[in-house]
Amino acid sequence: MIDLIRLDALLASTILLIGLSLFTTCSRRHHKKYPPGPRRLPVIGNLLDMPSKEGWITYKKWSEESGCDVVHADVMGSHIIILNSAKAANELLEKRSSIYSDRYDVLSLRSSIVMGLSFAHVFLPYGDRWRRLRRAFHVHFHSTASNAYRPLEIQAVQRLLRNLLSSPDNFSQHLRHMTGQVILSIAYGIDVRPEGDPYVAASEKVLKGISHVSSSPWALLLDMVPWLIHIPSWFPGASFKHEAQKWLPVIDDMIETPYAYVKEALAAGTATPSVTATMISQLGAGSTEEDIWVTKAVPGIIYSAGSDTTVSALSTFFLAMILYPEVQCKAQAEVDSITCGSRLPDFSDFNELPYVNAILKEVLRWHPVSPLSFAHRVIEDNIYEGHFIPAGSTLIPNVWAIMRDPITFPKPDRFDPERWLVKEQPPSSDAVFGYGRRICQGRFMARDSIWAAIVNVLATFDISPVKGDLPKERYSSGIVSYPEAFVADIRPRSVAAAALVRATGLN
Template sequence: MGHSMRGENPSHETMFSNLNRLDIIVLVICSLMFGMTRTRNKQKRISNATLPPGPVPIPFLGNTLDMPRKDDRLVVTEWGKQYGDLVMVTLLGGRKVIFLNSAKAAVDLFEKRSRIYSDRPQHPLISESVGVDWNMALIPHNEVWRRQRKVFVSRFGIRRVGNYKELQESMTRQTLHRLLKNPEDFLELLHLHAGQTIMKVVYNIDVESGNDRCIQNVLRVFEVLSEASRPIAHLIDSMPISTSNFFKHIHYFWPGVLRERSVARMRADTEDMLNVPFSFVKTRMAQGIHEPSYVADLLENQEAEGLDEELIIKSAGVAYAAGAESSAASTAAFMLAMINYPEVQEKAQAEIDKVIGRQRLPTFSDRESLPYIYAIYKEVLRWHTVVPQGVPRVLREDDTYGGYLLPAGCSVISNTWGILHDPAIFPDPMAFKPERYFSSDGELDLSLNDPERYAFGYGRRICAGMHFAENSLWIFIAQMLATTKISHKLDTQGRKIAAHLRPTQGLVSQPGPFQCSIVPRFEQAISLLVKE
């Protein structure tokens, strides 16, 4: 199969391509009502400055009609090709959104100038209506954020993440055993694996089914978070607070699942997701029968570390919600890559057989001895970008970059998908090529093109759970390659069923559904999984 068949279809449609005239009139009226909210001084300052280029705004509506309804990453990347590293759009209410389309711009601003680029815009659509202001990824860069991140890093940072390796190995073996027994259910089992691992680490709760109440809660809540973080959602969040309070109750304007669910239902899901597993841990501790977990550890040290219960609940919710969905997305992307690039799978399995053999499974102690497996891990992060558009930052004060004014209060978003598919850094970017991380003499070399530098965010807002995520994905890749063969599923005529990468929309992008075949690599593979 050629590379052109393995990637994505770059076609897209804009947000309001199917709106009728009445819809347009409604938007015009709304923009007239709420668009003139800037002060005269600010208007004068911006009008006299050189702002970043972008699609030409129209009177009253700005770039509302240009905002992508689907294929966000492709639309923004095309803007980057047309306008450059910085692309600016203007939304209803006059708020500016600037997309960063190069690695250099993202690093220069988000890392080198992190002091003024680490804040978050207000999200009345989800914070007030749905009640997810607990998520430290979305809250402003303030003392609440600092305390929550400090607690999270104290257990999931690089110094403590090794404590979970044994559990991650065990949970991976269990999942691989299930996959070989029930290969038709592989997508559901990948989600179950992610949820099981996080639930065990955070709450020490054993989850046996994807229908578990806790798993279903996190899926529903993350659907809301994902939709509300897309560029299209800025059309409501860009309104002044007084007017967004009105719009957040009119579902007509909400994207995706937010339009389909009541505020009461979304709030109930959020509260259940946070409180049900936490209450389980507290009850077990009161009975004296609990086992170690993230929450139990924090509760036991609550007084010594000066932690309040609300902080513990919220930090646990962050690990639970974000970790489960991103992990499932990456493992599915890995399997899809192995289907379409069998030569990569064969090369990786030859490395495992040479270094480890078939008498045991790879463990974390083997990581440095398996450079090609590590390169596959890196390429999975790049090839399918789990967070294609970074969570928006809000600029605290006026700044200049590349001769342009970036006005205070504007939202700034990294086009992570575009950066990780930039042919200047990653030649032939739509292809899955672990070899790109090796030097000409065959040594692993990530000095110039490490996708991890961009995939987990930047500066003060870099993903606090990145080391745990890396370990979870690496051990899954290594042990699955050691024990299984992943290939195209065949139809009734014996023909290969195509499996394309079709990323879903949202904050965390999943590979779209596909089919595959999973069989043991050798006769003892299943017994090896059970024995270990």
């Protein structure tokens, strides 16, 4: 009973302090002109306006209503700035990256009190630990280093083709297996089982947890108002914490089990070359706990994050081929002109397939894997086009809105690879990988994996709607967005194409 009284007193005091802080802040900055946004309520600000799903659509609407590409929301004193144009994102996150590269503390995912993804540098604030992880990651995944993984990607794609041939109805699961095979072989040198692989299953559990936690309305509130982490999980409305903590042992298993596997294989002299094997071998006698942590964190980042985005992009590709059969036919004709149907395409054909390459760019644009890019945090007061952006503000690049700008991308709702082949091409589709010093370092490997799957599926299969069941363009919310589950009629293009696929199993 005494504890309850103390808790009530703590909450009341905290609310009072927040109110005083907001009053002081507003008094001090009332003369500042924030970017436009929805009308704020006392104390809670725009808390009730924040969308729980499809935020990219809501934020774009705010921008259209205000006539400004940068909009502002206030959640209990925390400032959120949404960037709805490439111009704003480039100006702030690229040109002013020295002050816009920090990250607000994503407590809902990072804290060991909640989900425990502290090893992922995407959630870390700008600082020494983040820089060290970034340097270590760069060694293994810069553009040239990533080329070394192409043979592994081709092997995984060929297994995907065989799986599509044997059980096409399970294409979604086959995509997950393919990306799991690529990542586990690169990160740990693990050759995954054809079915029911425990490492792939562990990764899927973690991804499910991330999606579940990040899409919770409580997650945004916790990230914006960090003191809420101290509220016990039994408190009304705080059951989110209890749910998130269920994933802690899953995450621990995902990091520690494959690491132990590589360590034991190195001791036995049976280890396959991998990022983890290389990093463990480089640990010296004087290695610190931090050194070991980095050695676990780098492959853990690949393992936990890499497959999700690739599966999302390839699922969008399958959906687009169903809805735009003319695009599929044109791409298949281009591939056939290079291979003559007598072999499977590979990376040596990349420069000879401009239309297929345009499909890859359009897949990334049409429905970005992360419609709302990971938020940045500005470390000092700043001004953008007359609007005040206070230090500590969270900035969210609305990649979906940027990629749907009708001026840059005419008829943006249409899947149209031709837009990337005209003389005056749109800007790069790299915005889907983030901005500035926070751009995704695994983008070269991811792009290669997606391209290899797209070109080989086009070479060997026809993707069509199941009779009477044309899928809708509906996508999930969360850090990574997926098409709503749909069915597809996937068949080999010919007897010769099926034979090419079967032959890959004889190599």
